[in-house]
Amino acid sequence: MNAFAFSSLLTGVSCALMAGIVYLTNRAGRVNQLWSIFCLAVSLWGFGALLAGMTPRPDLALTFWRIAHVGVIFIPILFYHFVLVYTDAPQSRYLTAGYAVTVLFLIADILSLLVTRVRYLFGTFYYNASSTPLYALFTVFFFAVIVWGHVRLWVHIQHMKVREQRLHANWLFLGTSIGFLGGATSFLPVFGVDFYPIGNFTVPLFPLMMSYAILRYRLIELNLAITKGASFLVIYTVALGLPLYVGSQYQPLLSTALGAFWWAAPVMLMGLLASLAPWIYIAVQKRAESKLLGERRGYQKVLWQASRGMTEIRELPRLLRLVVHVVTKTVGLTNAAVYLNDGKDEAFELKTERYQSNRQAAAVDLLAPNSPLVEWIKQTKQPIVLDRLYSQLGQQPAKSAVGRRMVGVLTQLKELEAAVLVPSFSQDKLIGFVLLGKKRSGYHFTNDDLQMFSTLANQAALAIENARFYQEDKQRQAALFHAATLASLGTMASSMGHQVNNRFNVVSVIASTQKLKLKEILSRNGQDIEGYRKALNDCLAQFDSLQEEAVRGGQIFTAIRKIVRPSADGHKPLSLKAAVQAGIDIVQYKVRLDEIDFHVDVAPELQLVGDVAQLGECFLNLIDNGYDAIKIKESRLKPEGYRGAIRIVARTVVEEGRSWVVIEVFDNGIGMTEKERDHLFIPFFTTKATVEKGTGLGLYVIKKIIEAHKGRIAVDSEHHVSTTFTIRLPAIGGPA
Amino acid sequence: MRVLIAEDEPKVREFLQLHFQAAGHEVEGTPSAQGIREHLRRQAPDVLLLDMWLQDSKDGFAVLEEARRLAPRTAIIIVTGIEEDTTRERALKLGALALLNKPIRLEELDALVASLSPPSRVS
Numbered sequence: 001m002n003a004f005a006f007s008s009l010l011t012g013v014s015c016a017l018m019a020g021i022v023y024l025t026n027r028a029g030r031v032n033q034l035w036s037i038f039c040l041a042v043s044l045w046g047f048g049a050l051l052a053g054m055t056p057r058p059d060l061a062l063t064f065w066r067i068a069h070v071g072v073i074f075i076p077i078l079f080y081h082f083v084l085v086y087t088d089a090p091q092s093r094y095l096t097a098g099y100a101v102t103v104l105f106l107i108a109d110i111l112s113l114l115v116t117r118v119r120y121l122f123g124t125f126y127y128n129a130s131s132t133p134l135y136a137l138f139t140v141f142f143f144a145v146i147v148w149g150h151v152r153l154w155v156h157i158q159h160m161k162v163r164e165q166r167l168h169a170n171w172l173f174l175g176t177s178i179g180f181l182g183g184a185t186s187f188l189p190v191f192g193v194d195f196y197p198i199g200n201f202t203v204p205l206f207p208l209m210m211s212y213a214i215l216r217y218r219l220i221e222l223n224l225a226i227t228k229g230a231s232f233l234v235i236y237t238v239a240l241g242l243p244l245y246v247g248s249q250y251q252p253l254l255s256t257a258l259g260a261f262w263w264a265a266p267v268m269l270m271g272l273l274a275s276l277a278p279w280i281y282i283a284v285q286k287r288a289e290s291k292l293l294g295e296r297r298g299y300q301k302v303l304w305q306a307s308r309g310m311t312e313i314r315e316l317p318r319l320l321r322l323v324v325h326v327v328t329k330t331v332g333l334t335n336a337a338v339y340l341n342d343g344k345d346e347a348f349e350l351k352t353e354r355y356q357s358n359r360q361a362a363a364v365d366l367l368a369p370n371s372p373l374v375e376w377i378k379q380t381k382q383p384i385v386l387d388r389l390y391s392q393l394g395q396q397p398a399k400s401a402v403g404r405r406m407v408g409v410l411t412q413l414k415e416l417e418a419a420v421l422v423p424s425f426s427q428d429k430l431i432g433f434v435l436l437g438k439k440r441s442g443y444h445f446t447n448d449d450l451q452m453f454s455t456l457a458n459q460a461a462l463a464i465e466n467a468r469f470y471q472e473d474k475q476r477q478a479a480l481f482h483a484a485t486l487a488s489l490g491t492m493a494s495s496m497g498h499q500v501n502n503r504f505n506v507v508s509v510i511a512s513t514q515k516l517k518l519k520e521i522l523s524r525n526g527q528d529i530e531g532y533r534k535a536l537n538d539c540l541a542q543f544d545s546l547q548e549e550a551v552r553g554g555q556i557f558t559a560i561r562k563i564v565r566p567s568a569d570g571h572k573p574l575s576l577k578a579a580v581q582a583g584i585d586i587v588q589y590k591v592r593l594d595e596i597d598f599h600v601d602v603a604p605e606l607q608l609v610g611d612v613a614q615l616g617e618c619f620l621n622l623i624d625n626g627y628d629a630i631k632i633k634e635s636r637l638k639p640e641g642y643r644g645a646i647r648i649v650a651r652t653v654v655e656e657g658r659s660w661v662v663i664e665v666f667d668n669g670i671g672m673t674e675k676e677r678d679h680l681f682i683p684f685f686t687t688k689a690t691v692e693k694g695t696g697l698g699l700y701v702i703k704k705i706i707e708a709h710k711g712r713i714a715v716d717s718e719h720h721v722s723t724t725f726t727i728r729l730p731a732i733g734g735p736a
Numbered sequence: 737m738r739v740l741i742a743e744d745e746p747k748v749r750e751f752l753q754l755h756f757q758a759a760g761h762e763v764e765g766t767p768s769a770q771g772i773r774e775h776l777r778r779q780a781p782d783v784l785l786l787d788m789w790l791q792d793s794k795d796g797f798a799v800l801e802e803a804r805r806l807a808p809r810t811a812i813i814i815v816t817g818i819e820e821d822t823t824r825e826r827a828l829k830l831g832a833l834a835l836l837n838k839p840i841r842l843e844e845l846d847a848l849v850a851s852l853s854p855p856s857r858v859s
Contacts, residue, residue: 494818498789501817502745504839509751512842516755545747592791 002124005053007200012046014204015039017233030085038078042179042203044071049186049200053125058118061126065115073109073138076145077102079176083149086172087156088392098145105138114138122196127189139187146180171209179206231284239277243270302330306456310463314470320352323460327436328354331449335417335437339367340464341430348374348432355437364416372408377423378430383450384421386413420445422453424461431461477708478614484701485563485617488624492590496556499589503553507546514542559585563616571709573732574615576606576650576661583619591627596644606650606661607732610709618705619648621698622665622725629669629723636670637720644668652731659731666724672717680715737852738781741765742772742799743815744791752785755842756849769793772803780807783849786832788816788823797830804831811852815840 019039022032048068052061077098084091108114114135118126153173160166182202188195247254247266254262306326313319324336337353346369367374376384393406413421418435425431434457439445489496521535562582580602584593623646630644647666652659672680681703706713711729739761743749749765756763764781766772768791775781784803788796796816803812814827817838824835834848 494794498817501838502748505817506745506747506751508839509748509755509842513751513755516842549747 002053002122004125004197004200005050007198007203008046008049008053010046010204011200012043012050015043015046019043031082034078034082034085038075038082041071041074041078044068045075046071046203052118052128055126058120058126061118062115065118065128066109066112069109069115070106072142073102073105073114076142076149080145080149080152083153083156086169087152089152089156101141105141108134121189121194129190131191135190139190142187143184150177150180175206175209178209179203231288232281235277235281235284239273240270242273243267302326306330310460313463314467316464316467316471317352319460319463319467323434323456324352324354327434327453327456331436332440333437334440335435337416337418337435338432339435340432342366346374351432371412372405373412373421374430376405376409377421377433381423381425381430383423383454384409384413385445385450386410386419387445389413420450420453422450422457424457424464426458426461426465431464433457434460474708477704481614481617481701481705481708482564484698485613488617488621488698489560489564489586492586496560496586496589500553500556503549503556506549507553510542510546510549514539555585556589559589563613563620565613571609571611573607573609574612575604576608576615576663576729577602577604579610579612579615580619580648580650580663582612582616583621583623586616587620587623587627591624593623593627593646596627596630596646599645599647602648602650602663606652608661608709608729609732610729614705615709618702618727619665621702623648625698626665626667626669626723629667629671631669633668633670633720653728660728661731663727663729664724665727666722668722671719671721671723672715673719677715677717681713737783737849738762738779739764739783739785739849740772740775740781740810741785742769742790743767743785743787744789745787759846759849761849767791769799769802772799773806776803776806776810780810782811783852784810784812785845786812786814788814797826800827800830800832813845813848 016039019036022039023036045068048064048071052064052068055061055064077095080098081095083089084095105114114130115128116130116132116135119129121127121129150173153169153176157166157169157173160169179202182199182205185195185199186197189197243266246269247263251262254265258265306322310319310322313322320338320340324338327333328336335353335355338351339348340351341347342349348367348369350365369375389406389410393403393410413419413435416435417437419438420436421433422436423430423433434453436453517535517539521532521539524532559582563586580600584600587593626646627644630646633639634642634644645666645668648663649666650661650663653662654660681699703713706727706729709729711727713728714726715723716726717723739756741749741752741756741763743752743765744767746767749767753763753765764775766775770792772784772786772790776784784807786796786800786803788799790796790799793799796814800812800814803810811833812831814832814835815838816823816827816835819835819837827835833852836844836848
């Protein structure tokens with residue numbers, strides 16, 4: 001094989017391979033399609049020239065040259081067409097004209113008018129020697145279109161704003177110009193300049209350079225496709241080529257050993273290798289994939305896990321912080337921010353942000369509903385990529401309405417330091433968006449990245465809706481608890497009123513009696529100083545009582561305030577004893593705790609996180625219920641020597657790997673039947689038949705309150721004997 | 737006169753007892769309806785000062801009715817903290833002499849008791 005044939009073979013193979021890979025990478029992409037066809041044309045030329053360069057017969061060489069020229073004829077116009085598509089330029093009449101001329105040359109080639117003769121050159125092969133005016137015209141057309149294509153490409157590159165894209169385009173320009181310059185040497189011998197077309201070796205260089213550019217700038221999808229293609233080629237070349245090599249090199253040896261059936265050995269070897277090849281191919285491919293995609297798989301996995309975890313989070317701020325943290329950390333972004341629909345006037349409010357450096361955050365607090373950015377997302381419902389929007393802007397007539405809007409969007413994105421914007425939709429409603437800064441690595445965002453961000457954003461949208469619902473639900477629940485507390489206080493209104501009145505009554509009575517006493521002292525005549533002193537001291541002593549009564553009256557209201565206060569400020573660390581006491585402080589105005597054995601054993605150091613008013617409400621109700629159960633037992637069973645007892649005992653236990661406070665509220669009252677026990681926590685179920693019967697919400701609300709404190713409540717009761725409620729709540733601190 | 741003070745608040749009971757004793761009356765006190773019952777069965781007083789709300793009874797009308805039945809001649813003065821529209825009317829209908837609101841004014845109570853006891857009886 002001569003050098004020319006070899007360079008042609010390389011051109012044919014490398015271009016065919018590149019055509020296949022580029023097409024398979026993105027079948028739908030116009031750029032990919034045209035680049036593949038262009039490469040095929042070059043490849044056709046390569047294979048045609050290979051055959052022409054190999055044959056010793058001039059007539060065959062002539063036919064091969066004509067076949068090669070089908071490729072050559074299409075090279076310029078396909079390249080030009082590719083440049084138009086690559087630079088997003090509109091298709092022009094020149095393109096149509098160019099194709100028309102191409103078709104004319106093709107007809108001429110088929111009619112054998114273009115390539116008319118060959119001559120033996122360099123003492124090795126028959127070279128095209130059609131130095132006709134038509135061929136000269138074709139040559140001029142060829143170079144004119146190629147040069148014009150490069151000029152357009154060059155001009156476009158100068159206007160490219162994105163560094164990565166510009167570098168990629170530069171490599172493309174360099175690759176094709178070197179390829180064409182080298183390939184041009186093939187035209188010299190045609191016109192009598194007998195310069196060996198050694199430049200042909202540069203033609204296969206350009207697919208190599210393209211591959212390098214792709215690898216260098218990590219267009220990862222291509223990266224993988226090339227690796228796959230190359231490993232396929234190598235493995236099957238070995239699998240099929242090795243037996244052929246063995247067959248041709250060792251035929252005499254094999255013939256001696258196996259006789260007439262010598263070919264069986266290479267055939268069997270080929271069979272063996274052919275069946276092994278797919279396994280080897282799959283193994284190699286897996287390794288290549290995991291190597292190339294490992295890093296991305298890694299962060300995709302993290303994001304996937306994060307998106308699953310999101311739905312578990314109920315507090316909106318925490319959820320948003322997580323979203324931002326995950327994208328900045330795992331993808332390696334300079335910054336990120338989340339904006340959410342504020343729900344009122346469709347404006348978007350900055351909820352959370354994260355910037356790498358400590359410099360002043362660029363994010364603004366509120367984006368108006370009519371800002372270019374918000375309007376744009378609402379209309380397109382697509383992620384915005386700064387780079388891509390720039391290139392789209394390039395295609396727009398500068399002063400068009402769309403162009404102006406794009407400029408507005410771009411300006412806003414730049415102000416916000418965002419490279420990508422991913423919107424979150426829930427049932428077609430834009431509930432918010434995530435702004436992402438640049439990748440710290442400098443690489444740009446791939447389609448896969450965007451797809452993943454969109455998935456993440458939609459997952460986040462669901463989670464946000466969830467969290468919002470939960471928040472509202474929590475508020476509703478707090479309102480219910482509050483209402484229940486007011487209801488239970490309502491049942492105590494008369495007894496508390498009686499207590500309050502009693503305080504005032506004591507004050508009034510003492511004041512009246514002391515007034516009378518002072519009047520009597522003032523009406524005395526005489527010099528009995530000791531007598532006066534004694535009388536006044538008695539009087540003074542009564543003022544202590546007055547004071548005490550006033551304080552006691554005040555305490556009643558303090559107790560009410562403590563338990564009625566709506567719990568807007570949420571859960572806080574508190575001592576269990578304080579919560580129990582809040583309940584006792586109220587319930588003592590309703591039930592006579594001195595009539596029974598009332599015993600509280602709660603260590604002051606038992607701490608938990610919760611709402612003192614809500615928990616106080618629980619203990620209030622439980623003590624009240626216990627007292628009622630005792631009274632019912634007294635009147636119904638009339639047990640001899642019976643004395644009611646209520647005991648509240650708390651301790652800590654370690655279960656499920658954490659520390660819990662377990663509180664038992666025991667009473668030796670009437671107890672519950674099995675049926676009552678089953679219905680206990682159902683709303684509006686009540687066994688109380690007195691005038692001051694409860695709302696029937698008591699235990700239902702208690703259960704809900706305990707659950708809102710991440711705790712559990714259980715009941716154990718024996719009819720006519722006793723009842724014990726057991727509450728367990730997560731503890732903080734204290735003995736574990 | 738013999739006065740029975742039915743009042744669940746010990747301090748009020750104590751002070752009223754002292755006050756009426758100082759005024760020369762024979763005074764006894766009880767915190768409960770059961771106590772009233774026992775007292776009335778033993779010896780009906782001239783005056784019963786009755787709080788509508790006692791330790792063992794929150795239904796003052798029932799106590800009033802029973803007291804009226806047990807001691808038809810005793811003058812019953814009702815003391816109440818929470819007066820509803822019909823309370824006074826109902827109490828008077830059931831035979832109460834008067835109804836005082838808490839906090840009570842001792843002067844008012846004294847005037848009532850004084851109107852019951854002819855000055856000549858005090859000796």
